[in-house]
Amino acid sequence: MTVPASPPVTGLQGGSRRRRALVSVALGIALVLAILVAAPFLTEAAEVTDLTARRQPPSLDHPFGTDRLGRDVLARTVVGLRLSLAIGTAAAVISALIATVLGAAAGLFGRWVDTVTGWLIDLFLALPHLVLLILIAVAAGRGARGVLIAVALTHWPSLARVLRAEARRVVAADYVAVAQRLGRSRGAIARQHLGRHLAPQLLVGTILLFPHAILHEAALSFLGLGLPPHAPAVGILLADAMRELSAGTWWLALLPGLALLVVVKAVDTIGQQLRALTDPWSVHA
Numbered sequence: 001m002t003v004p005a006s007p008p009v010t011g012l013q014g015g016s017r018r019r020r021a022l023v024s025v026a027l028g029i030a031l032v033l034a035i036l037v038a039a040p041f042l043t044e045a046a047e048v049t050d051l052t053a054r055r056q057p058p059s060l061d062h063p064f065g066t067d068r069l070g071r072d073v074l075a076r077t078v079v080g081l082r083l084s085l086a087i088g089t090a091a092a093v094i095s096a097l098i099a100t101v102l103g104a105a106a107g108l109f110g111r112w113v114d115t116v117t118g119w120l121i122d123l124f125l126a127l128p129h130l131v132l133l134i135l136i137a138v139a140a141g142r143g144a145r146g147v148l149i150a151v152a153l154t155h156w157p158s159l160a161r162v163l164r165a166e167a168r169r170v171v172a173a174d175y176v177a178v179a180q181r182l183g184r185s186r187g188a189i190a191r192q193h194l195g196r197h198l199a200p201q202l203l204v205g206t207i208l209l210f211p212h213a214i215l216h217e218a219a220l221s222f223l224g225l226g227l228p229p230h231a232p233a234v235g236i237l238l239a240d241a242m243r244e245l246s247a248g249t250w251w252l253a254l255l256p257g258l259a260l261l262v263v264v265k266a267v268d269t270i271g272q273q274l275r276a277l278t279d280p281w282s283v284h285a
Helices: 011-047 073-108 111-126 129-139 143-152 157-171 174-181 186-222 234-247 251-278 280-284
Strands: none
Touching: 011 073, 011 251, 073 111, 073 143, 073 157, 073 186, 073 234, 073 251, 111 157, 129 143, 129 186, 143 186, 157 186, 174 186, 186 234, 186 251, 234 251
16 A cells, blocks of 8 residues: 655745744744733732722723722733743743753663653653642642742653653764764763754743643642732632632633633743744644
């Protein structure tokens, strides 16, 4: 049986896909920057109470409505999204560092280190993710620090598996064997050979960790294990909204929840499109 060949991708098609990818990345970055820039100006508005304007539905004055204390839900949502982005960024970077160290060590230090690394990755992937998040957050003392530690220590295995496989492939190459015979140290091999091969996967993998980190930060705050109750975090806004649904205040849950999903999708799109730009085979997908 003959397998039909994939249709060739012309330069025009490749250029069009690349332009669409760049536009998607630019829009995603613009949304994230808009939140980061607007949040400091809305911090005071997020805390101001007005009991005469309690539980007002969305309007021109309050596009996301107001809560039970008359606080502007849009301002609280934007400030909460900035908190989520900050914690998600820090957690993703720490997770990426853990994944890089383990992946590079598995390739550079021989079979037993590779075996231990593979065992650790399989162990963390086998454990129930949300349960592990909750246990680490409680053990770390809850709060912002607990959330950061919990998210950072549970999101590295998938990226570590990718980096480990790439490191093993690079170390097994002939030019690395020649470098070893010439007396190159492991550090020199890591800098000159591993670094440039792992960098694209590391960049894209780190960005793709952001959506998971943001959602899990919101989930822990929703469960009462994350940021303090007075903080305008999205998870806390959603938890408070659950108590208000019987009063018909649908906007307290729907609009902050949609805003969180839009930001998560925007960050995920940045990562997916960067992967398409850095992967030469993605044009055939």
